[in-house]
Amino acid sequence: MIYDNSCHCCSYISGFTFHSPFTHFLLTNLYMKKSLLTSLLLLVTLFQVVLAQTRTVSGRVTDQKTGESLPGVTVLLKGTSTGISTNADGAFSLPVPAAGGTLIFSSVNYLSQERPIGTESNFVVRLAADAKSLDEVIVTGYGQQQERRDVTGGVVTIKGSEFQNQPIVGVDQALQGRAAGVQVTQNSGTPGSGVAVRVRGPGSISASNEPLYVIDGLPINTGSYSQLGVGNQQTNALSDLNPNDIASMEVLKEASAAAIYGSRATNGVVLITTKRGQAGRNNVSLEYYTGIQNAWKRPNPLTGPEQVQLFLDQVQNRYPRNAAGNIVVGTVTWRSYADLAAATFAAPRRSTTAGVTSVIDDNTGVRDLRFFQDPSTAPSTNWGDQIFRTARLSNYGLTFSGGNDRTRYRIATNYFNQDGTIIGSGYQRASARLSLDNNLSSKVRMGTSVGLSRGTNIRINNDNNINGVLSAAILVASDIPVFRPDGTYAKDPGGSTENPVVAGTEPYIRSVSDRLIGSYYAEFELIKHLKYRATFGLDYLALNDQRFLPTTTNTGAGVNGQATEANATDINFNHISSLSYDHVFGENHTVSGILVAEYQQDNYHDSFAQATGFPSNAIRQLSAGATKVEATS
Missing domain, CATH: 2.40.170.20 (TonB-dependent receptor, beta-barrel domain)
Structure with a gap:
């Protein structure tokens, strides 16, 4: 036995024992080449066996009534996760076991169809429309499904595709403008703030007027739990649900439709169905x-110099000079309107000399006397x-x-x-x-x-x-x-x-x-x-x-x-x-x-x-x- 530490491989040679390092290296390499060739032959053999065990079937899926091609139809090998979707022309190609099996053809709004593979290689499949399509079937209380024509109460259906990838935070915002008779009002413009939803209008002065929300059959807690008391800007418990996870929503507006939920449905019910996995290939x-x-139509305020001039105009119009040409307010005689305006709107320190009052300019940068003396030098801030x-x-x-x-x-x-x-x-x-x-x-x-x-x-x-x-x-x-x-x-x-x-x-x-x-x-x-x-x-x-x-x-x-x-x-x-x-x-x-x-x-x-x-x-x-x-x- 010759053991090579560098290559970690073993070879048995009967009747011979070698000690030469050169011979050792030669035999080891001969063994590695032989092992590599054997592995390649084994892989080729296995690949041929796999090819012999599978074959490829193809075909085209059309509408049974119109004959038009149906793209996006799921073609699934029954009992496995092997599948594919038809292309824009309704065509597909799928490897299947040589022993056969069954193909399942399914698509939204169409009846599923199973076809045994047998020896067939080219399939022509015609799917029939489902009489109970998603547009005609709605979900009512506790997961019951009914055809729309059989429902007597007011029910509004909203599909998740209607608000997919739209910049909305919560599901309540998804209702806005999509459900007739449902009022959706945002309490504040800040992100994540509360939203008021009224299905039947306000029904109580002190109690909640929010509808009951049910996710996958489970009634959930809603409203604001914040205790900070920041007025109208409340938190929103419905923001915790990602709108892109929603498959559909049903709004039960009338009492007959929501009666099964009892008194909790006084303000209506919003049924939310989340998306589920579909049979077919892994996606x-x-x-x-x-x-x-951006905020549009912002207020257009006065500039800083215009604001200071407005202050001057105000005191000039309210306290005109007397016959002697002095500015007198009560018992105080002011040196100038600039001093009077600064004292009125800035309340700085004052000084009185020879019966005339003036303002001591502290140069704080906020309504200094110098700004009233020359309004054009006043700072200007657009707070918007x-x-x-x-x-x-x-x-x-x-x-x-x-x-x-x-x-x-x-x-x-x-x-x-x-x-x-x-x-x-x-x-x-x-x-x-x-x-x-x-x-x-x-x-x-x-x-x-x-x-x-x-x-x-x-x-x-x-x-x-x-x-x-x-x-x-x-x-x-x-x-x-x-x-x-x-x-x-x-x-x-x-x-x-x-x-x-x-x-x-x-x-x-x-x-x-x-x-x-x-x-x-x-x-x-x-x-x-x-x-x-x-x-x-x-x-x-x-x-x-x-x-x-x-x-x-x-x-x-x-x-x-x-x-x-x-x-x-x-x-x-x-x-x-x-x-x-x-x-x-x-x-x-x-x-x-x-x-x-x-x-x-x-x-x-x-x-x-x-x-x-x-x-x-x-x-x-x-x-x-x-x-x-x-x-x-």
């Missing part, structure tokens, strides 16, 4: 879009340009899907990022969804759908008050600069309105939501036309609110920084058992019914705390505050 889809947003920006949005999606006639799967991941058109605002969402369906037998089906998401709402105070970014931009005059000469933020000396740039960039306001929506079902056909279905669902939502107002803000300056933190957790368990019967007699007679039992348990917990007196604006943790103002749970 990988990468989606991306990006865009920009300061707070509005070109906002970018982008969406990334990666999807894996496929399966065979027994098992189908779909895995979708998504990342959505949208900046607000106002500084300091934005929304980010990362999500993933898994759906799996399995036909254990002809009478037993099981499946699951699980969605995970994390949404980050970057919020601003956009209320209609002196601390709101947009309202402050309207209230603060254009002669106030963003910064003083020393680099600190400038403020209106005549009022308490926040500097708009400070209001948009200095506060730290974040709402982060973690969401899990999952359901599992098992369906059994007990006897012909009679099915039992059990569904178990979980809706878990955890929201964390954080807000820190530093000393650079008006509110934070008075208390040496203010921090607020709130947490909310909502866990909703759901179990649904249903027994359904559906039997079609002839062509126009149908007998159907459903018996449902549902158990639901909801556990909610929240906490709220606030503190002031922080050692630094860089330390935002609630525990660092010297004074605990409030704590509730």
